Amino acid sequence: xxxxxxxxxxxxxxxxxxxxxxxxxxxxxxxxxxxxxxxxxxxxxxxxxxxxxxxxxxxxxxxxxxxxxxxxxxxxxxxxxxxxxxxxxxxxxxxxxxxxxxxxxxxxxxxxxxxxxxxxxxxxxxxxxxxxxxxxxxxxxxxxxxxxxxxxxx
Amino acid sequence: xxxxxxxxxxxxxxxxxxxxxxxxxxxxxxxxxxxxxxxxxxxxxxxxxxxxxxxxxxxxxxxxxxxxxxxxxxxxxxxxxxxxxxxxxxxxxxxxxxxxxxxxxxxxxxxxxxxxxxxxxxxxxxxxxxxxxxxxxxxxxxxxxxxxxxxxxx
DNA sequence: ACTATATAGTTTGATGTCGAACTACATGTC
DNA sequence: GACATGTAGTTCGACATCAAACTATATAGT
Numbered sequence: 001x002x003x004x005x006x007x008x009x010x011x012x013x014x015x016x017x018x019x020x021x022x023x024x025x026x027x028x029x030x031x032x033x034x035x036x037x038x039x040x041x042x043x044x045x046x047x048x049x050x051x052x053x054x055x056x057x058x059x060x061x062x063x064x065x066x067x068x069x070x071x072x073x074x075x076x077x078x079x080x081x082x083x084x085x086x087x088x089x090x091x092x093x094x095x096x097x098x099x100x101x102x103x104x105x106x107x108x109x110x111x112x113x114x115x116x117x118x119x120x121x122x123x124x125x126x127x128x129x130x131x132x133x134x135x136x137x138x139x140x141x142x143x144x145x146x147x148x149x150x151x152x153x154x
Numbered sequence: 155x156x157x158x159x160x161x162x163x164x165x166x167x168x169x170x171x172x173x174x175x176x177x178x179x180x181x182x183x184x185x186x187x188x189x190x191x192x193x194x195x196x197x198x199x200x201x202x203x204x205x206x207x208x209x210x211x212x213x214x215x216x217x218x219x220x221x222x223x224x225x226x227x228x229x230x231x232x233x234x235x236x237x238x239x240x241x242x243x244x245x246x247x248x249x250x251x252x253x254x255x256x257x258x259x260x261x262x263x264x265x266x267x268x269x270x271x272x273x274x275x276x277x278x279x280x281x282x283x284x285x286x287x288x289x290x291x292x293x294x295x296x297x298x299x300x301x302x303x304x305x306x307x308x
Numbered sequence: 309a310c311t312a313t314a315t316a317g318t319t320t321g322a323t324g325t326c327g328a329a330c331t332a333c334a335t336g337t338c
Numbered sequence: 339g340a341c342a343t344g345t346a347g348t349t350c351g352a353c354a355t356c357a358a359a360c361t362a363t364a365t366a367g368t
Binding site for chain 1: 181278280291295298
């Protein structure tokens with residue numbers, strides 16, 4: 001499904017450059033994010049908070065880890081930091097003794113609101129540099145690649 | 155220069171999704187890279203070797219760090235690993251007592267050749283998933299963003 | 309019910325990143 | 339030439355990532 005005609009296959013150098021560019025942009029934007037975030041909040045921590053705010057809390061660590069494409073160990077680490085900061089509360093799952101549930105605290109919702117406002121504000125200048133139709137062309141390509149990489153991992 | 159007309163500015167949500175997608179693809183592709191690389195070689199280590207092979211060795215650590223957009227400390231760390239693996243040799247700079255020069259060893263060139271062959275081979279399947287004209291649309295957008303992020307840092 | 313297997317989460321060790329403090333050397337100013 | 343400032347590289351501490359080993363619990367097969 002969705003096989004490419006041979007005539008329009010990108011050459012390997014182009015693909016290499018693509019991943020190279022993606023890696024550098026990810027690194028630079030991550031660093032820029034953390035510079036404007038409130039207090040000690042990091043990008044992974046913000047990403048977890050944002051996930052819980054947008055899709056609802058009460059999820060298990062493993063669900064969050066899978067949604068954000070990180071390992072279980074990485075999630076244990078990030079949730080520990082968030083809990084120590086008082087932004088989330090972790091409780092045992094009533095129906096499964098192995099599992100846990102993650103809830104946002106009021107403090108967590110508040111800091112998320114502050115963070116998202118700051119991030120959106122700092123992101124606005126990108127709108128002066130890339131056009132909407134460029135973003136709309138780029139996003140589906142990246143989604144395709146992400147899904148393929150994700151599928152390939154399994 | 156290159157200012158956008160207001161009519162074609164992407165909304166903040168789109169920009170947010172863009173960076174989100176870039177971050178996830180970077181993470182997944184980095185993990186996939188390291189899984190196929192020979193021995194203990196990591197992606198940052200490969201990136202340094204690749205830089206030296208393509209643009210010539212004998213460069214200073216700071217030049218390499220700037221070219222690859224990482225901090226001096228990160229470069230010290232990566233060069234240390236490469237040197238312990240015998241893939242590079244570091245010598246003092248004759249004309250500047252503070253500085254050093256980084257050369258590839260024969261072993262380093264050999265492992266790079268092996269690594270690039272493996273990586274290219276493992277990357278070929280992407281060509282079945284994205285079309286060349288998509289890549290050619292995406293690359294300039296990413297380059298624009300990278301340059302802007304880089305400029306903004308200074 | 310017992311046993312084997314699968315799943316949820318934690319821990320560990322190696323690697324990476326950053327920024328800031330620190331050392332050593334270079335250069336420009338007076 | 340001495341001193342102030344700048345630059346190259348290292349070190350440190352905090353955070354992140356992964357994979358693999360480990361614990362505890364759940365479920366499935368017999």
